[in-house]
Amino acid sequence: MIKFKNGTVRTLLYVILIIYSMSIFYPIFLMIITSLKENREIFTRPYSLPQSFNLDSYIHLFKISNYLIYFRNSIIITLTSLLIILALSSLISYVLAKYRFIGSRFLYFYFIAGLIIPIKLGTIGIIRIMLGLHIFDTLAALIIVYTAMGIPFGVFILTDFIRLIPEELSNSARIDGCSEPIIFFRIILPLIRPALAAVAIINFIPIWNDFWFPLLLIRTDNVKTIPLATALLYGQYETNFGLIFSVLTAASLPVIIFYLIMSRQFIKGLSSGALKG
């Protein structure tokens, strides 16, 4: 990195970055404060801080919807898909990185081709398969779709990472009589933890926020996810500003807080993803 010596350049830098940060903060800030205002206050004093912290619209939200259930569903779906993505793609990557066999190179291409396949375009087929398996309109349908969606990136990152692990480590374990699965679980898995974290972090946001698949695969109220509930509540109560802002805030605040706590890991994970490509 190079240090700035020129004062005016530095001032300009701060001005640009402060304007940019304001453009990020202000809409989010506005969303949160508006959700805490009374309906009349939203229109009479739109820019100012709420006169009192008014949680009425949240109470209303929890009364008219099963919000906690949507929240629980989103957590179950996200965590389960992430776990399965990590498990399956680390197994695949281990084999593709360490063993050479007929078709191994083709298989690698086959898996990472998924990086450029927009899975949405296969939705007609996905719906028919889900109906055939009798899991349409269940959490399992979403988990399995997100798993398929996350595998290509998992394989892409983890194969590279495992390839860098020296073969001597595995060989000495073999001499000690360890079987291949034991080598994988005892030696490889602990070593690739940072890469697993990167894969989980990069997949987390798109899975948590996905709206397309719940919209098309979910009908029943008690299997809805937060994005789907957000869209339906917005459509239903569009004119009730207080309620709508509390819906938007309730949908975002948990992730914003999670991000603010984990931002270092997020940025590390994304950066390693960027450099791998």
Place this chain on the structure above:
Amino acid sequence: MTEVFRKKKRYFILLFLAGGFIIYTTFLVAPILHSMFYSLFGGPGIVPKEFVGFQNYIQLFTQNPFKERFFGAFGNTIKFFLIVTFFQNVIGFFIAVLVTRRFVGSTFFRRIAFLPTTLSVLVAGFLFTLILNPIWGIFDKFLEVIGLGFLVRPWLGTPSIALVVIAIVTSWQYLGTSIIFYTAGIDAIDSEVLEAAKIDGAGLLAEVRYIIFPSILPIVGIVTILIFIGDFTQFDIVYAMASPYASPRYGTDLFGSLFYRAAFFPIGRGGWGMGMGATVAAIIFFIVTIGVLLLLFAFRMKGIGRKGEGID
């Protein structure tokens, strides 16, 4: 290695690959092939049974309303992509160069930049729809206060403006991703190279032109490809800010929203039946694939190819 190891290996190779292979093939690869297959079928009913060859394709390109909607969405998607690419690549690159300077608060800015990406597209879309809402008028009043009141217009009510607005909201949300990607690339540049340039008297512009830009060109390629794939199937932002009917008058219709209506809406309310829906999906898939290959070529990235070679 001995023969014993080899035999043992085969068995585990299959076991290790099986789960991921089955899920990936069944729920990602097969559905795409399924769409291509069904694009050759037509006829009444939800599930098309009658083999019609390329008739769906011919209809899509030559008959209204198919032709009008398809080329309308195609044009909008290209415009949308160009606007988002401009913001994310040009402005994203510029801000990345700024935040990689050494100054107080540099880490803070990087963390803030990614914040909007953590929101769902839906939330960002709804939030800006409300901010631009003329009844609440929070944005319009702001413009009046800073003396730009003459600019006020129905932001989401005019076709040509609405598309630009949703593209800007999308860029607002994802700018952080390109900033993180570019800062990662710039940080990875050997600091000795930068120091040497400094000693040779290179100014900031020369440094950007001759060192930073060429070194992160592959990352510019990745960001562009990610934007391309995302935008050519973008749906959520249209749903949130313009309804699935891409109001006003299909002015914000993108491939994602066109596919949604064509495949999943009842016939007569925007739906075209499943055969035609599959045709739309197949065409978008074809366009995305060609586009990605062109971009890979344009950025001289062997990318995927280079990675694979390490295996054998």
